[in-house]
Amino acid sequence: MRIRVLLFATLRETVGEPEITWSADPGTTVAAFLTSFLRRYPQLVPHRDTMMVAVNQAFAEPTTELQDGDEVALLPPVSGGAR
Amino acid sequence: MIDLTRRRIDASAVVDSVRRDDAGAVVLFLGSVRADEGIAALDYEVYVPMAKKVLTGLADRAKAKFQVLDVSIVHRLGRVAVGGDSVAIACSAAHRREAFDACAWIMDEVKRIVPIWKSQPPRARRHSR
Numbered sequence: 001m002r003i004r005v006l007l008f009a010t011l012r013e014t015v016g017e018p019e020i021t022w023s024a025d026p027g028t029t030v031a032a033f034l035t036s037f038l039r040r041y042p043q044l045v046p047h048r049d050t051m052m053v054a055v056n057q058a059f060a061e062p063t064t065e066l067q068d069g070d071e072v073a074l075l076p077p078v079s080g081g082a083r
Numbered sequence: 084m085i086d087l088t089r090r091r092i093d094a095s096a097v098v099d100s101v102r103r104d105d106a107g108a109v110v111l112f113l114g115s116v117r118a119d120e121g122i123a124a125l126d127y128e129v130y131v132p133m134a135k136k137v138l139t140g141l142a143d144r145a146k147a148k149f150q151v152l153d154v155s156i157v158h159r160l161g162r163v164a165v166g167g168d169s170v171a172i173a174c175s176a177a178h179r180r181e182a183f184d185a186c187a188w189i190m191d192e193v194k195r196i197v198p199i200w201k202s203q204p205p206r207a208r209r210h211s212r
Contacts, residue, residue, distance in 0.1 A: 006130070008128060008130055008198065008200060009128055009200035009202065010200075054130075054133055054198070057130075057132050057133035057136050058133070058136070059196075073130060073133065073198070075130070075198050076200065078194070078195070078196065078197060078198055078199055078200060079194070079199070079200050079201050080127070080129075080158060080169075080170065080193050080194055080197050080199030080200070080201065
């Protein structure tokens with residue numbers, strides 16, 4: 001199956017791409033996806049503990065199973081509002 | 084009103100959007116870009132579809148948690164110069180305490196869970212817009 005991986009802010013800058021198409025087996029969990037994705041992009045490893053993962057625009061748990069066509073977003077710590 | 088906009092925030096329009104005849108209090112919070120040393124502007128990057136969902140959820144939770152009558156949240160995206168407003172939150176309630184508390188809680192949550200990231204514009208681009 002194919003998923004769209006979106007990268008934001010420092011994570012986008014670290015990888016150099018805002019969006020990556022990724023292939024995975026059906027039923028792959030968020031945790032398993034992250035492990036293989038970080039193997040391909042090891043520059044993200046230092047961010048693993050601080051990033052949040054959203055699936056189809058909702059925060060996801062490590063055990064969330066991914067489906068074909070899902071939009072997976074890797075989110076660094078947010079910083080909206082005033083300075 | 085939940086909005087993410089590249090245009091200047093019209094604070095009075097945000098206030099008007101929550102006015103109701105049964106509201107005895109309207110509280111408006113504005114977050115502005117502060118002139119810290121070396122800062123001329125800030126760039127806001129937003130994961131727009133998710134930010135809209137999270138902001139809508141925050142407004143609904145604030146209504147249930149604080150008994151506020153209406154909530155509006157508007158956040159800028161793109162570049163905001165020093166002195167410009169990056170976020171506006173308006174809450175209406177029967178009494179002032181609920182409206183103050185809801186505004187403060189929403190702003191804390193915006194900084195905690197809404198996918199918006201600010202950064203300092205690169206030096207070379209600082210005066211280009």
